[in-house]
Amino acid sequence: MEAPPRIRPKTIDDYLEQLSKSVFQAGISWRVVDAKWSTIKPAFRNFQVERVARMGDREIDTLASDPRVIRSRPKIAAVVHNARAILDLEREGGLRKHLRSFDDYEELATDLKRRFKFVGDSGTYHFLWTVSETVPDWHDWAKAHGISWGGGTAGAPKKGTAPKKATTARTTAKRTTARKTT
Secondary structure (H helix, E strand, C coil), X not given: CCCCCCCCCCCXXXXXXXXXXXXXXXXXXXXXXXXXXXXXXXXXXHHCXXXXXXXCHHHHHHHHCCCCCCCCHHHXXXXXXXXXXXXXXXXXXXXXXXXXXXXXXXXXXXXXXXXXXXXXXXXXXXXXXXXXXXXXXXXXXXXXXXXXXXXXXXXXXXXXXXXXXXXXXXXXXXXXXXXXXX
């Protein structure tokens, strides 16, 4: 299995779309989510953050009975909640800036799991990987989080396609400066 494709988000809508993939993949094969994505995306207004954030209970209930989507009301409600959380981060200085304000991957992951719904360890890793943020090596991260594939590598991304160690000029520079608090 290869690593998921990475994108360079142009708008906060791109972040919401990638985060929503992680939400829908919780407890479901990524293949199921991928197969339905072409109908999920328009059902969620192409993940336009402002529009999704305004969705109310009636619209969530309608989507929960829509065969175009994965009909999990808690996951649909989580996408709406997460759109609102992204808007909050934008108002506080920007989502991208927030993601890059952490010195340590685990600190960032903990923050995201607290802030967003239906996003656990794997979902956070997937989200950060797909939006081209720095993440630890997949195999090291998976081992540290108790994720295995029954003989070691079955189901793991192919060598050469997995994320590399989270050591960049940006993270090296961050290690020498204290994290700013707001």
